[in-house]
Amino acid sequence: MPRSLVLQLIREIDTTPVADSGVIDELRTLELPRDEAGWLELRNRAFAGEVPTVRPWNSADFRREMIAQPWWNPERTWVIDAPGLPGRMVGAVTMALRASDRAHTPAIHWLMVDPEFRGLGWGRSLIAALERAAYNDGYRQVVLETHVNWRSAVALYQRLGYQQRRQS
Numbered sequence: 001m002p003r004s005l006v007l008q009l010i011r012e013i014d015t016t017p018v019a020d021s022g023v024i025d026e027l028r029t030l031e032l033p034r035d036e037a038g039w040l041e042l043r044n045r046a047f048a049g050e051v052p053t054v055r056p057w058n059s060a061d062f063r064r065e066m067i068a069q070p071w072w073n074p075e076r077t078w079v080i081d082a083p084g085l086p087g088r089m090v091g092a093v094t095m096a097l098r099a100s101d102r103a104h105t106p107a108i109h110w111l112m113v114d115p116e117f118r119g120l121g122w123g124r125s126l127i128a129a130l131e132r133a134a135y136n137d138g139y140r141q142v143v144l145e146t147h148v149n150w151r152s153a154v155a156l157y158q159r160l161g162y163q164q165r166r167q168s
């Protein structure tokens, strides 16, 4: 994607992230292999209405883009099960670790909520889970990249205090 369409955002987490959004009962970490199909289906549903959308992934894509990555750890992917709908995943976020020099910075990766379950605070809860884990692991910043036209995501990040990174 052209760099002019990429928003690079950052948030300092100097104090323990406030758990105002709470840890909801439906939030848990990813379990493989049983969650792979649900995660892929959620990704298709979540981005179907976005402009630009994303290319659907299959199992090989998931393995290459996620499991094979040096930062991959299924315990750093949080997912939300639909209440009363076993097997239906309705929210997810992954913490990737971006390498720069010798340091790593946690990054929000593949944040998504099913369109039928939006506006309930689940996007906020997923980010809160990621930020709490990052803080507990000793990190004090969280970064992300998003598309300038993914309006709901940009609005959410701004609401949570993410700010544009200065270009290095």
Ligand SMILES: CC(C)(COP(=O)(O)OP(=O)(O)OC[C@H]1O[C@@H](n2cnc3c(N)ncnc32)[C@H](O)[C@@H]1OP(=O)(O)O)[C@@H](O)C(=O)NCCC(=O)NCCS
Binding pocket: 046, 047, 050, 110, 111, 112, 113, 114, 117, 118, 119, 120, 121, 122, 123, 124, 125, 145, 146, 147, 150, 151, 152, 153, 154, 155, 156, 157, 159
């Ligand atoms: C971005 C996304 C995860 C938000 O999920 P959500 O569960 O609906 O978000 P929440 O209900 O937690 O919203 C929290 C806050 O974000 C803001 N927000 C979220 N969606 C918004 C929208 N469409 N328009 C304006 N503000 C929005 C609001 O300020 C909201 O807080 P408030 O209701 O107290 O004002 C969801 O819209 C999504 O999956 N989008 C498509 C995928 C995507 O773009 N992912 C990000 C890739 S980087």
